[in-house]
Amino acid sequence: MTFSQLGISEEIIQALNGNKIFEPSDIQTKAIPHILKNSTDLVSIAQTGTGKTAAFCLPILQTIEPKLAQIQALVLVPTRELGQQVAREFFLFSKHMPRIFTECVYGGVPIDEHIERLKRSTHVVVATPGRLIDLLERRALNLQHLKYLVLDEADEMMNMGFQSEIDKILSSCKPEATKLLFTATMPT
Numbered sequence: 001m002t003f004s005q006l007g008i009s010e011e012i013i014q015a016l017n018g019n020k021i022f023e024p025s026d027i028q029t030k031a032i033p034h035i036l037k038n039s040t041d042l043v044s045i046a047q048t049g050t051g052k053t054a055a056f057c058l059p060i061l062q063t064i065e066p067k068l069a070q071i072q073a074l075v076l077v078p079t080r081e082l083g084q085q086v087a088r089e090f091f092l093f094s095k096h097m098p099r100i101f102t103e104c105v106y107g108g109v110p111i112d113e114h115i116e117r118l119k120r121s122t123h124v125v126v127a128t129p130g131r132l133i134d135l136l137e138r139r140a141l142n143l144q145h146l147k148y149l150v151l152d153e154a155d156e157m158m159n160m161g162f163q164s165e166i167d168k169i170l171s172s173c174k175p176e177a178t179k180l181l182f183t184a185t186m187p188t
């Protein structure tokens, strides 16, 4: 399978190739066509290093409408470090696309900075759950145009006690948003 056969656009493939990525990984081959159809929610078991970030990042980038200045995708992550890595992939792989803006927000830094940044046109938000709740409570962002909600390292977020934050965030999202859950482990 090639990225083109999976339905990925030429401008994204160019950015992938620029980062020395030429062939889709197993998880990408399975997840990309499903997400591009934006049909149903997805649960995916994938470890770090399998290309799981690009598995959701590429099809989401392709379905973002740049002219719609609204948050269309939210990626929840357990830690600031993972958030920065995920945001970096959105940035790298949208290099040749019309202007798509990604913001990464996390706790431990002054919230005013994030509030100011979110006043600009933003299409993708990558966030840790606690900071996202704070921002929602201050009405600094609107999730009513969301097409995708991704829970990345969902098992890790549960281990860290973020269940109630995630429930709260889910109830603030447009109900039609497609939910994509990525986890390294699955309870039996």
Ligand code: AMP
Pocket (backbone or CB within 6 Å): 020, 021, 022, 023, 024, 025, 028, 047, 048, 049, 050, 051, 052, 053, 054
């Ligand atoms: P992840 O599993 O998302 O943490 O990705 C691990 C690393 O693999 C990241 O540096 C990605 O940019 C890179 N990567 C993602 N997809 C591919 C691919 N299809 N082939 C080679 N490397 C990839």
